[in-house]
Amino acid sequence: GCSTKNPAPSDGETVGAQNEESGGEKKDTLTVALTSEPPSLTTCDHDSIVGVYMNLLTYNGLMRVDHETLEVVPDLAESYTVENETEWTFVLKDGIKFHDGSDCTAQDVAASIEWAKTFPGSANYTRNIKTIEAVDDKTVKIVTEVPYAGLPADLAYHYNFIVPEELIESGHDFNSEPVGTGPYKFVSWQYGDSLNFVGFEEYFDAERKASIPNLVFKIIPEGTSRTIALEAGEVDFVYDVPSADVERLKSDEKFEVKEITSVENFFLGINLEKEPFNDVNVRQAINYGINREDVIAAALNGYGASNYTAIAMGYEGDTDAGAAVYDLDKAKEYLDKWGGDPSSIVLPIICSNETKVAVATVIQSNLSKLGIQVEVVSTDTATYFADWEAGNYTGLISSWSPSNSLTYVQRYHSDRALTYPGSLKDEEVDKMVRDAESTIDDTERIGKIKTIVETVNGLAPQISLYQPLMFRAYSADLGGVTASATGYVGFNDMYWK
Amino acid sequence: MAEKTIEIKDLVVEYRTRSGVVQALNGLSLSIEKGKTLGLVGETGAGKTTAGLAVLGLIPSPPGVIVSGEILLNGKDLRALTDKEMDQIRGDAVAMIFQDPMTSLNPVMTVGDQIAEAIKIHEGLNHGDALKKAEEMLEMVGIPRERAKEYPHQFSGGMKQRVVIAIALSCTPGLLIADEPTTALDVTIQAQVLEMMKGLKEKYEMSMLMITHDLGIVAEICDEVSVVYAGRVVEHGTLADVFDNTRHPYTEGLFNSLPNIENQAEKLKPIRGLMPDPTDLPLGCPFYPRCDHAMEICRTKKPPKVYRNETHFVECHLYNEQNIGDKEEKWR
Amino acid sequence: MSNSSSPLLEVKNLKKYFKTPKGMLHAVDDVSFTIDRGRTLGVVGESGCGKSTTGRAILRIVEPTEGEILFDGEDIRSLGKDQMRRMRTRMQIIFQDPFSSLNPRKTVSETIAEPLKLNGIITDKGKRMERVAEIMEIVGLAERLYNAYPHELDGGRRQRIGIARALALNPQFIVCDEPVSALDVSIQAQILNLMDELQEKMGLTYMFITHDLSVVHYFADDIAVMYLGRLIEKAPAKELFRNPVHPYTQALLSAIPVPSIHNQRKRILLKGEITSPVDPKPGCRFASRCPYASSRCHSEEPQLKEIAPGHFNACFLNE
Amino acid sequence: MGNTSSDLSKKYKKVSPVREVMSLLVRNKAAMAGLIFLILLVGVSLSADLLFDYESQVVEQNISERLQWPSAEHLFGTDEYGRDLLARVVHGSRLSLSVSFVSVLASLIIGGILGAVSGYYGGLLDEIIMRITDIFLAIPMTLLAMVIVAALGASTTNLIISLSLSAVPTFARIVRSSVLTVREVEYIEAAGAIGAKDGTIIFSHILPNCIGPIIVQTTLRVAAMISNTAGLSFLGLGVQAPAPEWGALLSAGRNYIRDYSYLTFIPGLAIMLTILALNLLGDGLRDALDPRLK
Amino acid sequence: MIKFIIRRLLSLIPVILGVTFFVFMVMQLAPGDAAKLLLGEGATQEQVEELREEMGLNDPVIVQYVRYMVNFCKGDLGTSYATKRPVADEVFSRFPYTFNLSIVAGIVSILLAIPLGILAAVKQNTFFDNISMVISLVGVSMPIFWLALLLVLAFSLNLGWFPVQGADGWKSYVLPAISLGFMNMASIARTTRSSMLETVRQDYIRTARAKGVPKRDAIVKHAFENALIPTITVCGIQLGQLLGGSVLTETVFAWPGIGRLMVQSISSRDVPMVLGCMVVMTVCFSVVNLLVDLLYAFVDPRIKAMYS
Numbered sequence A: 001g002c003s004t005k006n007p008a009p010s011d012g013e014t015v016g017a018q019n020e021e022s023g024g025e026k027k028d029t030l031t032v033a034l035t036s037e038p039p040s041l042t043t044c045d046h047d048s049i050v051g052v053y054m055n056l057l058t059y060n061g062l063m064r065v066d067h068e069t070l071e072v073v074p075d076l077a078e079s080y081t082v083e084n085e086t087e088w089t090f091v092l093k094d095g096i097k098f099h100d101g102s103d104c105t106a107q108d109v110a111a112s113i114e115w116a117k118t119f120p121g122s123a124n125y126t127r128n129i130k131t132i133e134a135v136d137d138k139t140v141k142i143v144t145e146v147p148y149a150g151l152p153a154d155l156a157y158h159y160n161f162i163v164p165e166e167l168i169e170s171g172h173d174f175n176s177e178p179v180g181t182g183p184y185k186f187v188s189w190q191y192g193d194s195l196n197f198v199g200f201e202e203y204f205d206a207e208r209k210a211s212i213p214n215l216v217f218k219i220i221p222e223g224t225s226r227t228i229a230l231e232a233g234e235v236d237f238v239y240d241v242p243s244a245d246v247e248r249l250k251s252d253e254k255f256e257v258k259e260i261t262s263v264e265n266f267f268l269g270i271n272l273e274k275e276p277f278n279d280v281n282v283r284q285a286i287n288y289g290i291n292r293e294d295v296i297a298a299a300l301n302g303y304g305a306s307n308y309t310a311i312a313m314g315y316e317g318d319t320d321a322g323a324a325v326y327d328l329d330k331a332k333e334y335l336d337k338w339g340g341d342p343s344s345i346v347l348p349i350i351c352s353n354e355t356k357v358a359v360a361t362v363i364q365s366n367l368s369k370l371g372i373q374v375e376v377v378s379t380d381t382a383t384y385f386a387d388w389e390a391g392n393y394t395g396l397i398s399s400w401s402p403s404n405s406l407t408y409v410q411r412y413h414s415d416r417a418l419t420y421p422g423s424l425k426d427e428e429v430d431k432m433v434r435d436a437e438s439t440i441d442d443t444e445r446i447g448k449i450k451t452i453v454e455t456v457n458g459l460a461p462q463i464s465l466y467q468p469l470m471f472r473a474y475s476a477d478l479g480g481v482t483a484s485a486t487g488y489v490g491f492n493d494m495y496w497k
Numbered sequence B: 001m002a003e004k005t006i007e008i009k010d011l012v013v014e015y016r017t018r019s020g021v022v023q024a025l026n027g028l029s030l031s032i033e034k035g036k037t038l039g040l041v042g043e044t045g046a047g048k049t050t051a052g053l054a055v056l057g058l059i060p061s062p063p064g065v066i067v068s069g070e071i072l073l074n075g076k077d078l079r080a081l082t083d084k085e086m087d088q089i090r091g092d093a094v095a096m097i098f099q100d101p102m103t104s105l106n107p108v109m110t111v112g113d114q115i116a117e118a119i120k121i122h123e124g125l126n127h128g129d130a131l132k133k134a135e136e137m138l139e140m141v142g143i144p145r146e147r148a149k150e151y152p153h154q155f156s157g158g159m160k161q162r163v164v165i166a167i168a169l170s171c172t173p174g175l176l177i178a179d180e181p182t183t184a185l186d187v188t189i190q191a192q193v194l195e196m197m198k199g200l201k202e203k204y205e206m207s208m209l210m211i212t213h214d215l216g217i218v219a220e221i222c223d224e225v226s227v228v229y230a231g232r233v234v235e236h237g238t239l240a241d242v243f244d245n246t247r248h249p250y251t252e253g254l255f256n257s258l259p260n261i262e263n264q265a266e267k268l269k270p271i272r273g274l275m276p277d278p279t280d281l282p283l284g285c286p287f288y289p290r291c292d293h294a295m296e297i298c299r300t301k302k303p304p305k306v307y308r309n310e311t312h313f314v315e316c317h318l319y320n321e322q323n324i325g326d327k328e329e330k331w332r
Numbered sequence C: 001m002s003n004s005s006s007p008l009l010e011v012k013n014l015k016k017y018f019k020t021p022k023g024m025l026h027a028v029d030d031v032s033f034t035i036d037r038g039r040t041l042g043v044v045g046e047s048g049c050g051k052s053t054t055g056r057a058i059l060r061i062v063e064p065t066e067g068e069i070l071f072d073g074e075d076i077r078s079l080g081k082d083q084m085r086r087m088r089t090r091m092q093i094i095f096q097d098p099f100s101s102l103n104p105r106k107t108v109s110e111t112i113a114e115p116l117k118l119n120g121i122i123t124d125k126g127k128r129m130e131r132v133a134e135i136m137e138i139v140g141l142a143e144r145l146y147n148a149y150p151h152e153l154d155g156g157r158r159q160r161i162g163i164a165r166a167l168a169l170n171p172q173f174i175v176c177d178e179p180v181s182a183l184d185v186s187i188q189a190q191i192l193n194l195m196d197e198l199q200e201k202m203g204l205t206y207m208f209i210t211h212d213l214s215v216v217h218y219f220a221d222d223i224a225v226m227y228l229g230r231l232i233e234k235a236p237a238k239e240l241f242r243n244p245v246h247p248y249t250q251a252l253l254s255a256i257p258v259p260s261i262h263n264q265r266k267r268i269l270l271k272g273e274i275t276s277p278v279d280p281k282p283g284c285r286f287a288s289r290c291p292y293a294s295s296r297c298h299s300e301e302p303q304l305k306e307i308a309p310g311h312f313n314a315c316f317l318n319e
Numbered sequence D: 001m002g003n004t005s006s007d008l009s010k011k012y013k014k015v016s017p018v019r020e021v022m023s024l025l026v027r028n029k030a031a032m033a034g035l036i037f038l039i040l041l042v043g044v045s046l047s048a049d050l051l052f053d054y055e056s057q058v059v060e061q062n063i064s065e066r067l068q069w070p071s072a073e074h075l076f077g078t079d080e081y082g083r084d085l086l087a088r089v090v091h092g093s094r095l096s097l098s099v100s101f102v103s104v105l106a107s108l109i110i111g112g113i114l115g116a117v118s119g120y121y122g123g124l125l126d127e128i129i130m131r132i133t134d135i136f137l138a139i140p141m142t143l144l145a146m147v148i149v150a151a152l153g154a155s156t157t158n159l160i161i162s163l164s165l166s167a168v169p170t171f172a173r174i175v176r177s178s179v180l181t182v183r184e185v186e187y188i189e190a191a192g193a194i195g196a197k198d199g200t201i202i203f204s205h206i207l208p209n210c211i212g213p214i215i216v217q218t219t220l221r222v223a224a225m226i227s228n229t230a231g232l233s234f235l236g237l238g239v240q241a242p243a244p245e246w247g248a249l250l251s252a253g254r255n256y257i258r259d260y261s262y263l264t265f266i267p268g269l270a271i272m273l274t275i276l277a278l279n280l281l282g283d284g285l286r287d288a289l290d291p292r293l294k
Numbered sequence E: 001m002i003k004f005i006i007r008r009l010l011s012l013i014p015v016i017l018g019v020t021f022f023v024f025m026v027m028q029l030a031p032g033d034a035a036k037l038l039l040g041e042g043a044t045q046e047q048v049e050e051l052r053e054e055m056g057l058n059d060p061v062i063v064q065y066v067r068y069m070v071n072f073c074k075g076d077l078g079t080s081y082a083t084k085r086p087v088a089d090e091v092f093s094r095f096p097y098t099f100n101l102s103i104v105a106g107i108v109s110i111l112l113a114i115p116l117g118i119l120a121a122v123k124q125n126t127f128f129d130n131i132s133m134v135i136s137l138v139g140v141s142m143p144i145f146w147l148a149l150l151l152v153l154a155f156s157l158n159l160g161w162f163p164v165q166g167a168d169g170w171k172s173y174v175l176p177a178i179s180l181g182f183m184n185m186a187s188i189a190r191t192t193r194s195s196m197l198e199t200v201r202q203d204y205i206r207t208a209r210a211k212g213v214p215k216r217d218a219i220v221k222h223a224f225e226n227a228l229i230p231t232i233t234v235c236g237i238q239l240g241q242l243l244g245g246s247v248l249t250e251t252v253f254a255w256p257g258i259g260r261l262m263v264q265s266i267s268s269r270d271v272p273m274v275l276g277c278m279v280v281m282t283v284c285f286s287v288v289n290l291l292v293d294l295l296y297a298f299v300d301p302r303i304k305a306m307y308s
């Protein structure tokens, strides 16, 4: 087995054990198993994690999330200043080039964000931006509607990644040919099979320039098949390892397994409009009645951290003050407080994949001890989202990993009711969220967020369950693998040892 | 004594099926002199086809088993031959025509090829020559040679039967076994085919075993008749012997069952009852349950052969050497 | 009831065409005849000449294309479905194949009882059973076969069931579609005798279809010869055998093998076989095989004419 | 054929066709093995509730005992939720069998009626029905079932609906062609001649005589259904958790195929043996019902 | 013959109309609003409404269907809701993979099954017969995806002979083709065996033997071609199964074919894509059936006569 020098390694010879490098020549290709096909490569046209992986390769935003610290730091921007509460100025770094060779200027930035605003899907990340203009080639000025602390984080989101203005105007199809400033250049996409990228030589950030020139993504939907492909040497990196395979891979010295506690929070979403779940006592009973340890053991083979709070743990501002714990007596107390007959409570939970089904199954088993009846309903993703959006559900298992704590607590604001389960129609909380949003000062804001979390902990609008341990398994020869709790992977940081 | 083309001695054949052992032939004997035609007459299930298949060594096995007996073709014991040697004999020294022309031909092979196949096997001709000869054979049975390229479904029943005959005759066999060759055909066609067979038989000086249940056909083309009942020949003789000096009650019954064009007035006198169950034959005479003249001895003892003359014998307890000649000749 | 001296069945210009992929198949083409009460009409002809179709068309098992069928003076073709169903109690059919004409899933008694039940003739089950036993006795079926299935029986017995089924309704008229041709001679004779007896006893009228001339000779009063959908000759049985007029009838008669070694007949061998009944060419349909065919025969269709009392013929030769 | 004395003893006693077929079937060892297996299976599935309590043993999880290899205590081991696999397989048999039986039955009834009507009456009605079945037959069955389940949403009922719908055209075809064959047979004409109405002819004469190929096809279809259900479960379109349908068990176990192979092996084997038994039985019935072999 | 082919091809039209109509209607039952799916979350009600109007989703279903078919005739299968690419492009870029795999699986299974079936028939009730029929039964009985996984474990992981996934090079065809074709092989072998057993009982085989054709030749020359006829039917049916089975196989082997595309599209309610896949599969299946019918004519002169 050996590597190919060819930048497009889908030509038919890359079969077999590639990773058994016998000295000398260094591999120049990294093959990654992808769980599913990205729906789109256009930044503002999708909200899928796989799509984001692809976007992160070819694009940059003004800001980015630091994978290790989870802090929002400048990316294309050299720096930014907050002129007054609603006016922000960003200055671009020097020597930023697009893949097509043109320079990236402030005009491009402004045009990109204006463009993003035209996509309905990006609304949550663009609607606070009132105006954006290029002051000069290097400087961009953004004015927000209200004082808005979430702006840097929003700008780090893929919706707001930067593309060449020229191409926007010419109606370029970014889906079939992404052109950005990112560390990798898009080469080809064999639908259903693979995507190929090649390192971008003129990447503006010398430190984060791609070290492995060729990057191949193989679409392998079956978890078991992914692991086997890794073991057989057909792929070098698997970012979604089925928990059942973790032990074996760990004990195999040909592979490294990196374990990260994700900030992705899995929760039982409850439709607060429905009887009797509009009663906080019922929700709390459920909250206290679910044994997170069981859930983690069964659904995740024990690879996860339980969470009883109203926010993903690990963010600044998280707190378990006032949070539930597993306590059947307490749960029963809440049921008594509610006063109804527990056996009259029927909670159908919709699940869009196997893990969620597993989670719901444990919940079913747990809550049956309280006499609450749970129905596990597994649906496909589309139905799941459709039911969710239509409010046509009682319970659902969902997860969320926003890039920062503010974004997380924003979901408890009542005007997000349509989109998020768990939106409280609670004026008090609304006010608190709006207050935190407009607090630009970090420390002050985080304090406010903490208060929000404390408050919401007691209301149980959504029942947090766990944050999974994520496993990246990869060839032991691969170096530079960073572990980000957000789930993102920096392929450009990786190198062959 | 004239040379015998085929001689079957005491042939016993059984079909060992799930529902019992069918005793198809119970010591059947027959012989045909060179150039002569023997008619084998009997009801359904009497074992006529089985006898023909036995000669060719084609009794389906399982379930068929030749238990005992001899089959001599020109004096050679066929039962002693290997499969390969039998293949050499089939179609060459002995050929057989089957009852149903509709199913006797391979539907996906041209008739020319089907005739040529036998020629290729036995005369070692190449395909082209064999085909040419096949076309000649076709013409001989009255089908234009151009039609050799056609498939069986393009032929009518009568023509198919001619093709089957052409196949059988293609290597000028010494013995032709014709198993009810015209039963499936209309009378006018039957007449054509019989006429043709008669001519060809003479032309090739073949011996022929004509299996049929139609006494009319026997009268027309056979020299001798064997009447079979439950796997045994119960009466045998020349045409004159059997037709004019009928002795066996079964043969008598057969004649009386026939509506006769010549004298209509009489009512038919059918044989009572049915052939016995071949898995459970009566101890004595198999015809005994249906016989009007049945005696006690018929029930328990198999009747011996009684000869009326050199060529004519019956197996019936009614007769012995003394009384067998008594009956008057009668005209039919 | 109309006058008993009129014929029981009168068929006028009966036609039955079948639509086939190759064209219109003239199975029965303009056939007319009558059958008197208590008599038997034998219908003979080669395979495919339309004998069965004629029989079936008379019972309206197949719907005639054209023509008139008067049964006991009543025009059958104008009857509605229910009336026709009632009419069928008076006209019945017995089929050629004793294997395929019996429902293998019904026992002997069920088969015989069915017409009684369906037509509501005997509604009481016990009485019906008695009647079935009676009929079985009439046709010579042993009582012990009461609950036997057809496949357990031999051809002769099966044919008796077919006859019993037809008799159950006490019909006046029975179409017998080659009821004995599948049987061995000895059995055939048993059945023929039975049918003969029944006719005498019950005054039945038969239309007896067969291709075996010696059988009709024995059995029928009148004989109709069909060729390719046409009726070409019809005469009393004796007359027909003594004096066949149509060349085809002559050939047909001469072709019968006679089970006797003394009076063998002179054969008239016909060339070729019956041709396709699909869109037949004008002219006599027998012309292509007829030894006497003239050019007229190829262009003009001979009509059935009475050449002697009761003797009809369709051929130009004898005009 | 013979008139032995045993015939007399049968007087006024009908030999049921079922008995007759059985007596033929008994001689076929493989088919009998299949039949016995199926009878046992049906027995087990009927007594599933007596053997294992659904709530406490099939659904109830016992995380502390998860993923235990087969042992004396858990003959088939435990699954990832610590549930006894034996209990789940036993209860699963009921689900798997009933889903496939019910869907085959439904499609048999609908398809049977369509096919019978179409074959018997012919003409325009036949043409219409056949063109419609053409359309459905042009879609591979798995895909058809998939689309329907996806559209209606995954649930046991919808699964049955989609499986039945996808098999209707096949049955319509089979029944139609048997009807066409039987229709031409003279006893149908005879029935008409003695005054039977269409309904009587179809239900009392035609259908009982088509039953052979239909029964054979039914057994083989049930087998196909089980395998289809398993496939749909694999795609997440099958029976809902925690119902222990076999396909779902097999499909859920696939994540553990490397280390806990019994989790796939046991349900896989159950599916396989059942399909095998149905096939053996179907083949045996085909032979037993074949009139030529009688 | 040409006329027959043309007629058969024309008869595809109502089938395609029917299939699209049915799938179109069924997909209407599915929950999920196409416009919302296209826009993604965060879209306002007006935006959704606007898009619905633009896409004609507010028109009666029949109108939508007719519009779909009109575009269909122009070769426009619509735009995928999920990928926003033209469905035709996507489907046709995926189709060759499924087609190739099915062909390989089909051909291999036929080539293996027919001799197996014949041998089993010829050696009826021998060890060979029994063992090959057991294998066939296992083949018919084994859930496809289970077999696929076991194959991967055995041949890719443990032996390293064949790749685990993907579609590059002949090696990558081996395992998917086996797992896809095994079931077909089994059914075809069984049918071949029983139709062989049936044909050797026919009268014309007896005729052939009677003219001196040795047993082996009688089987090879006379029985085989006739026995082929039911086998061809089964092959035709099995090809449909292949297309259906490809959904599962493609998922296990990460095969970039149309089966997986369809699973994906179904779960993302991508109606145009589902329709597109269905149409392609249907046409493919129907064309295969047409070929099967032509093959009949090739093998059986009686049928040929019917067509000409």
Ligand SMILES: Nc1ncnc2c1ncn2[C@@H]1O[C@H](COP(=O)(O)OP(=O)(O)OP(=O)(O)O)[C@@H](O)[C@H]1O
Pocket: B015, B016, B017, B022, B023, B024, B042, B043, B044, B045, B046, B047, B048, B049, B050, B051, B060, B063, B064, B213, B278
């Ligand atoms: N393959 C077979 N298996 C079992 N029994 C058979 C088989 N072939 C023939 N028989 C039985 O052997 C007996 C003799 O059959 P055979 O075919 O020789 O009779 P036949 O005189 O030719 O009758 P037919 O006039 O009907 O052709 C019958 O009882 C028949 O049922």
Ligand SMILES: Nc1ncnc2c1ncn2[C@@H]1O[C@H](COP(=O)(O)OP(=O)(O)OP(=O)(O)O)[C@@H](O)[C@H]1O
Pocket: C018, C019, C020, C025, C026, C027, C028, C045, C046, C047, C048, C049, C050, C051, C052, C053, C054, C211, C277
């Ligand atoms: N239902 C039908 N559809 C099409 N053609 C038919 C049908 N029934 C009969 N025929 C055709 O009509 C012609 C006459 O058939 P019919 O059965 O009446 O002949 P037949 O004289 O009874 O022949 P056989 O002696 O063979 O029974 C034949 O060519 C036959 O093929």
Ligand SMILES: [Mg+2]
Pocket: B048, B049, B050, B179
């Ligand atoms: Mg015979």
Ligand SMILES: [Mg+2]
Pocket: C051, C052, C053, C177
């Ligand atoms: Mg007829």
